[in-house]
Amino acid sequence: PESEKQFHDNPILYGTPILFPPNRISDGTFDYKGQTYHFEINEKDKHNHIHGFLYKEKWEVTTSKIAGNQVILETEIDISQHPHIYKQFPRHAVIRMSYILEEATLRQHAVITNKGEEAFPWGLGYHTSFIFPEDSSAFSLTADQKWELDERFLPTGQVEDIADKEQLHAGISLKNKALDDVFLSSDSSGRENQAVIYHQNPSVKVVYRGDEHIKHWVVYNADGTQGFVSV
Known part of the structure; x- marks a missing residue:
């Protein structure tokens, strides 16, 4: 982006945004195991939910270190600590992302953990x-x-x-x-x-x-x- 404003106006186009869930959900609504989920309509012209809840969020950095020729960064988001997300997705999910930079290779690794007792649907993608x-x-x-x-x-x-x-x-x-x-x-x-x-x-x-x-x-x-x- 040419400016901070340009980044904030369209954060999905810069860096490696984490999509949870990715892509589009018709009318932002679906059922799973007897639970109806209502996601906000953020693609208003098509009346879809698009790209999930996390790409604008601040992640907690849990690890930042150099190990040999690797740079390792680990981050996480606990959905239960974000009321505006939890209202749409009322499940205790923790998403952890690891980034390992080694020479010319960057690796991304995701772990989704269910801290609750009810199964929940999930999808994950990267809008790189x-x-x-x-x-x-x-x-x-x-x-x-x-x-x-x-x-x-x-x-x-x-x-x-x-x-x-x-x-x-x-x-x-x-x-x-x-x-x-x-x-x-x-x-x-x-x-x-x-x-x-x-x-x-x-x-x-x-x-x-x-x-x-x-x-x-x-x-x-x-x-x-x-x-x-x-x-």
Whole structure:
């Protein structure tokens, strides 16, 4: 961001926001094990809840240390200590995030703990944005299929094959290609579960890899001319 105000006006686009839960919930309402959850409508034009409760919150730093050639940062949020979140999600959940920086690799690790007696539904995602000059960058993703979305960008329940999946595996231009798509994180190539950004000038390759817990990739780049891609 060019200023602190720009960051606070749209915090979802900078850094590595934690989404709990990620993506969209129709009308902000759903049922789980006899409990009805009502989340605030924060995507008003589509009447959805989007991206959960945590991306604007301050996390408690529980560990900050250097261990050998690693920098380790551990943070947590106890939802029961945040009344405006607990009102929407009345479950005693603790989310812990670990960040380990080692040379050119940053690892993120999440642990969700149920401190209560009732089961609760949860989902977790990362809205990580990367600089992406459309004229000199390419993007690849290990995916063969994506969810069909309706006019509110909600899944219809149908899965579609990706028409140009071979090009997507190899690396494609995103210039003028608007994406707000949800891909299944599996493909037929046998590659690791990853997205890759290729920069020409300077020559840099960014590999963003998820383990077996990451079942979907959401790719967003506004209208394909804004110089970023969020994965």
